[in-house]
Amino acid sequence: MSLLNPQSYRGRLAPSPTGLLHLGHARTFWTAQERARARGGTLVLRNEDIDSTRFQLEFVPQMIADLRWFGLEWSEGPDCGGPCAPYNQSERMNFYRAALEKLRVGGFIYPCTCSRQDIREATRAPHANADGEPIYPGTCRPQGNPWPMTSDMNSAPAPGHPSRSANWRFRVPDGETIAFTDGNCGGQKFVAGKDFGDFVIWRQDDVPAYQLACVVDDAAMGITEVVRGADLLISTARQLLLYRALGLPPPDFWHCALMLDEQGQRLAKRHDALSLRTLREQGSTPEQLRSDWRVPGQTAGG
Numbered sequence: 001m002s003l004l005n006p007q008s009y010r011g012r013l014a015p016s017p018t019g020l021l022h023l024g025h026a027r028t029f030w031t032a033q034e035r036a037r038a039r040g041g042t043l044v045l046r047n048e049d050i051d052s053t054r055f056q057l058e059f060v061p062q063m064i065a066d067l068r069w070f071g072l073e074w075s076e077g078p079d080c081g082g083p084c085a086p087y088n089q090s091e092r093m094n095f096y097r098a099a100l101e102k103l104r105v106g107g108f109i110y111p112c113t114c115s116r117q118d119i120r121e122a123t124r125a126p127h128a129n130a131d132g133e134p135i136y137p138g139t140c141r142p143q144g145n146p147w148p149m150t151s152d153m154n155s156a157p158a159p160g161h162p163s164r165s166a167n168w169r170f171r172v173p174d175g176e177t178i179a180f181t182d183g184n185c186g187g188q189k190f191v192a193g194k195d196f197g198d199f200v201i202w203r204q205d206d207v208p209a210y211q212l213a214c215v216v217d218d219a220a221m222g223i224t225e226v227v228r229g230a231d232l233l234i235s236t237a238r239q240l241l242l243y244r245a246l247g248l249p250p251p252d253f254w255h256c257a258l259m260l261d262e263q264g265q266r267l268a269k270r271h272d273a274l275s276l277r278t279l280r281e282q283g284s285t286p287e288q289l290r291s292d293w294r295v296p297g298q299t300a301g302g
Helices: 023-038 059-069 093-105 116-121 210-220 230-246 276-281
Strands: 010-013 042-045 109-112 167-170 177-182 186-191 199-202 225-229 252-256
Touching: 010 023, 010 225, 023 042, 023 225, 023 252, 023 276, 059 276, 093 109, 093 167, 093 199, 093 210, 093 230, 109 199, 167 230, 177 230, 177 252, 186 230, 199 210, 210 230, 225 230, 230 252
Parallel strands: 010 042, 225 252
Antiparallel strands: 109 167, 167 199, 177 186
């Protein structure tokens, strides 16, 4: 990161090749681009292809082509390189493993053998939180006071150990309020252990979960503002805990309102009728699609 100017604005686009990009993605990415442009900053494209169970290789060139067609431009990415390469998450495993080991040695994580069904069926498991993730009931959680972490909590086998067949969870500081000011949504507060519980950062199939990979990459790439959908507000609270545990400075955050379909449901990649590829084939132009979009705070300092 020493090659990067710490005073310059750096934003990012971080799509996953798990399906065709839809209009909601396009509006969020357009917001990210316009905010970077207004500040004379740099826009980075990161291909979040870490989840081999969901992504498909054929979606990668389609994803880049759709982004280019829509008018999005970036100066660093998997197709053009840059000082923070590689920009494909599948090529960044050494970064994630180093962060995982740091968390393990620091006593911030523990192995968990519970399945999703186990969590759902746990008698003490509360209802799912705001993003639909069930709050972990603490079945595998070590005993004792976790914050500040104590040195005797790092006795679990290291990730990658032959006997390991578990997820690794980050132990949250129960009762602590995680507060931050979002650039678009204003003040936010989430209580650890109530609004969200211990969360997976490394999966039993030996790949990092979204929360860890996102934090590691945004820090390593010098991202100064993360622009993404409002459904990830609660993920920001989780990630702020990871930034703190790893000793990394967090970026600013700007969460965009979600785009909804006619039934009031947020768009997902199953909405093929509103995918950029389909809209393009139907004759729509990028200018028509974003004709009524307005990005609050486009001007510098906004």
